[in-house]
Amino acid sequence: MTRYGMLIDTTTCVGCYECENACAIKWGNPTSDVPKLSASRNTAVATVNDVNVPHLCMHCADPTCASVCPVGAFSKTPEGPVVYNADKCIGCRYCMQACPFDIPKYEWSSTNPKVAKCNLCSERITRGQKPACVEVCPAEARIFGTIDDLILLAQKKIQDNPVQYINHIYGVKEAGGTSVLFLSGRSFEEIGLKAGLPDHPLPTLTWQVLSHIPNYVFWGSTMLAGIWWITNRRKEVAAYERALRKLDRRSPNNGSQHSN
Ligand code: SF4
Ligand code: SF4
Ligand code: SF4
Incomplete structure (x- = not known):
């Protein structure tokens, strides 16, 4: 099965927020000026050290959220998106604790609270469409494709413009690999992405740690x-x-x- 993902080129993002708006429309959420993920915001563009950095679920190859969920509310689809089933969720919020990228958000103010996160527009991918945020991006800062093609494209960008990019594709190895990849002109830590993550998937670690606590x-x-x-x-x-x-x-x- 072909696995899809998204390449985010932070060096070309112009901070127009079209992606945020398209995502808000898709989910029926209000638009907001706060540059942070929330229960009603599944993607947000933060400006860190003058760099525009879109944030969204990383769609991990081996997602910790899915491995810790006791009722199977999260699952990795064969095409790549990690999706959430609100009907199964019991609100324990283990996923929020376990996610290495701090992605899932909780509807604290709702009487019937659920978890919110990007689903990589799984339903659009199944229909042969690009994610809504990719479709509207005017700067090709969000690029949709197969993981293999995205890695090749990212490598070529780095090779062709070694001054523009640091020589690292964030997400190829982090936390065992993710379906969302990043390019940057500065260290990823400097633009607010999590640094120091291990190269192996975290579910193994999570269960190893938990199983040693009697x-x-x-x-x-x-x-x-x-x-x-x-x-x-x-x-x-x-x-x-x-x-x-x-x-x-x-x-x-x-x-x-x-x-x-
Ligand atoms: S980034 Fe977090 S919420 Fe998204 S798939 Fe990975 S573990 Fe799950
Ligand atoms: S892939 Fe879809 S759900 Fe995810 S941030 Fe983009 S528009 Fe929102
Ligand atoms: S639409 Fe593209 S250029 Fe505009 S903020 Fe989003 S990622 Fe950046």
Whole structure:
């Protein structure tokens, strides 16, 4: 199966935010001036040391979010995107703790909270389209393609312009490899990307660490049960409130029905 991904060239990004807007429209989210990922923002362009740096889920080859999720709410599709299934999520937020890139965000203000992150426009890729943010980028700072083609393109860019780029493609090795790759003219740390990540996938490490903590299973399962109860209680309360509102609208004593 062909694996797809995105190459982000931070040296050509002009900071127009068209990508952010296209992503917000796709998800039905409001636009915002805060240059940070949030529950209603799956991509954000931050300006760090005068460099425009788009952020989004890295779509890891071996995603830690998927490996720690106790109910399988995250999965890696054969085409490359790491997708999230809100119907399965119990709100434990292990994914947020485990992600080496600090990507998943939580809908803290919702009565039925879920996790939010980019899905690499998985549904568009399946239809043979580019991700929405790539399609609108006027500067080819976001490029869509197969991982192999993107790596070849990035290598060629570095070879052709050794002054413009540092000789490193971020994401080829970081955390075992990702489907989102970055090029930069400055060190990746200087432009705000995580430095010092190991070359191997972190799921192995996560499970190795967790399996050596004897109380983890006990406390982990106790906490999960508590979180599951709270999450479901919130759902019940929300459903109850919805039913009450419906009843209220139908009630003959409701003032709005007698206003004519
Ligand atoms: S960057 Fe984080 S949320 Fe995205 S696939 Fe990797 S581990 Fe999962
Ligand atoms: S790939 Fe799709 S979901 Fe991800 S940042 Fe771009 S537009 Fe948003
Ligand atoms: S649309 Fe392209 S050039 Fe504009 S901010 Fe996004 S990545 Fe940068």
